[in-house]
Amino acid sequence: MRDMYYLKSVSTFCIIYSLIVAFLYVFTVVTGFVGSIFIFVTILFLLFFYYNGFVKFKKIRNRFLR
Incomplete structure (x- = not known):
């Protein structure tokens, strides 16, 4: 069952x-290279936020700040 979920x-x-x-x-093609980089970074940021990445980042940061 786990393999099916993974696939x-x-x-x-x-x-x-x-x-x-x-x-x-x-x-x-429409806006040029800079526009595509901006959209790509925005999408990565939203995916990172969606997968609860900020909580993980906060935990990592707290480990190093101790």
């Missing part, structure tokens, strides 16, 4: 990633 999550990630890359290609 579903990996396939979902691949689909989302390919859609993001396709969007970035179109955005690069």
